[in-house]
Amino acid sequence: MGCCVGEKHNNWCEEYGIVYIDAEGKEYCIFHAPADCKFVKFYDERKGGEKPALMDAEQFNGMVFERIDAVIEAGVDEERDKFDFSNWNPRCNFSGTIFPYSISFNEYDGQNDKYLPPINFISSQFSGDADFRSSQFSKNAYFISSQFSGDADFSSSQFSGDADFRSSQFSKNAYFISSQFSGDADFSSSQFSGDADFRSSQFSKNAYFISSQFSGDADFRSSQFSKNAYFISSQFSGDADFRSSQFSKNAYFISSQFSGDADFRSSQFSGDADFRSSQFSKNAYFISSQFSGDADFSSSQFSGDADFRSSQFSKNAYFISSQFSGDADFRSSQFSKNAYFISSQFSGDADFRSSQFSGDADFRSSQFSKNADFNNAEIQKQAKFTDVKFVKSSFDQMEFKGPVYFDNSIFEKEASFRNAIFHEYSNFEQTKFNNSVSFRHALFKEWSYFRNVEFNGETSFAGAISKETIVVENVDLSNFYFAETNIESFKFTECTWPRKENGRRTIADEISPRESSKGLSFTKLEEIYRRLKKVARENNDEMQASTWHYNEKEMLRKKMREENGPGIIEKLGTKTCELLPCNIEIAKTKLSKLIETSEQKRTPFLRFINTTYWIVSGYGEEPLRAGIWLLILIFGAMILACFGPDSNPPSDFITKWMWYMPLIKVNLSADGLHYLLKGLSVTLITLQAALFGFALRNKLRR
Known part of the structure; x- marks a missing residue:
């Protein structure tokens, strides 16, 4: 019949006799017999009896070498050794052999x-160590489905x-x-x-x-892959070391699993590097790696730290839908083309x-x-951060050389853009800053848009400069601080301003307590309001200008009172208030708010003016107040009319009253x-009428 195993492998062993028949009647040659049945002479399990001695290592290995040497001595036979993928039967055939x-x-x-x-x-089965060093x-050389029970050493071997x-x-x-x-x-x-050692x-x-x-x-340290390297769906349970490896063509690690550390430091990927859907259970090191082709880590999972420091991506880098459970370090990395971190x-x-x-x-x-x-990062083209969620973020001294998009993004904690440079258009539409945000000393070279933005924490543009306009539209400015801000660079449209208890914007x-770190002096507040007024007038927003x-004049009034204390009018009013049959404390408070005056080194006359x-016209901005005072002066002249002047014949009361009015000529004899x-009444009524007209004009114009 022949060897039962040899029948499955082209009967290459038919020239060798049968040395063993098992209890089922299956026959085996010396190469395919089980390891414990390689006898020096024939033995039939069915007949029983004493088993012959086993062939020792020298004898068995000698038969192997004898077969190889015979092929070498016979010389090259390309026809006989020609490879056939489906049924290859070279002269040096050891398929199915048990060593x-x-x-x-x-x-x-x-x-x-x-040579081999x-x-x-x-x-084949290698029960002991298999030593192919320098072979x-x-x-x-085909080892398909072979089993190596001991160490397999192919170090320094050459496979032609x-x-x-x-x-x-x-x-x-396994050593290679x-x-x-x-x-x-x-x-x-x-x-x-x-x-598995494939070093060099x-x-x-x-x-x-x-x-x-x-x-x-x-x-795989320092290994060189001249063509494509396929590690698709491979599993690395221990550490995977590819340091200083060179991949001259494409490297495919799609869906690979790295349970230990994955180390690709200083590796060179000359072609595409495809790590899509790979899983890195521990740390992944790509420090100083070079990716000359596309680098695709889309849908990859980094459970440990991912270290890409000083890496170079010469073409597109894809990290779409990647998950970084540990720290992700891309410090000093260079992306020569587009970098995609969408949905990461x-x-x-x-x-x-x-x-x-x-x-x-x-x-x-x-x-x-x-x-x-x-x-200190730099983006040459578009920076797209749309719909991004940040907890704590910092973009200090970063250069955005292309358009910038932060629309619909959310910043949960502190956000900092200190000394950042925006070379092109920047869009922060519908962005939410739930904590403080600082654009201190930022430079905007083109238009910037902050439409429908939520500033829920302290917001500062102190020292920021814009060559174009920063548009702030439909924004609640309750947390927007103007200290040291270049207000002339801004345009505020349909914004909601904070209000004081009296309703004043x-x-x-x-609003901040003046003793706090954010509190400002009345002098600085006066300057801010003056600049806001200038911006409003330039933008034809007369309501805001008003x-x-x-507020500008109000800060001036408070500054004067703070520096010199209450004026004479306020002191007199306070004394008068104490004599009135009313709630004295409330009256004193209202009166003190009404007539706080004086400024350092200013004359009492200027303080009085x-x-x-403020009292008679609200700084020319409240026509109702000016009108009421005008009526008070007009009807106040009735009191003067009650005391003269006398006339002959005696004139009626209305004539006497009109005598104290400006622009009305009444002939009466008086001392x-x-x-x-009369001169005092005419002057006061005329001045108040002018203030009323001025305030009314401002109101109608706005």
């Missing part, structure tokens, strides 16, 4: 014409043809240190139970590790300090759960005192 002992092939190192011819180890495989280790099992350590693969190297679906190996053609499993550490999630700190984006930087719909640090700087004019101007009172 019961450790065996060394390192004598076939190419010296003295000692085209060889087939498909489905030279002149053609194809294809090396096929598909579905092989390495129960202990400094090995050279001139043809395709295929380790797809292989299992490495121990460490060279893969001249494609390298396949598809669905391979590395239970121990996988070491950063659960730890995200560090992009000093990074350079030569193309677009797209972070739309991303989430930063901790610190997002872009200090104001700014957050005035408000800021009133300033106070009077000097009455002419003095």
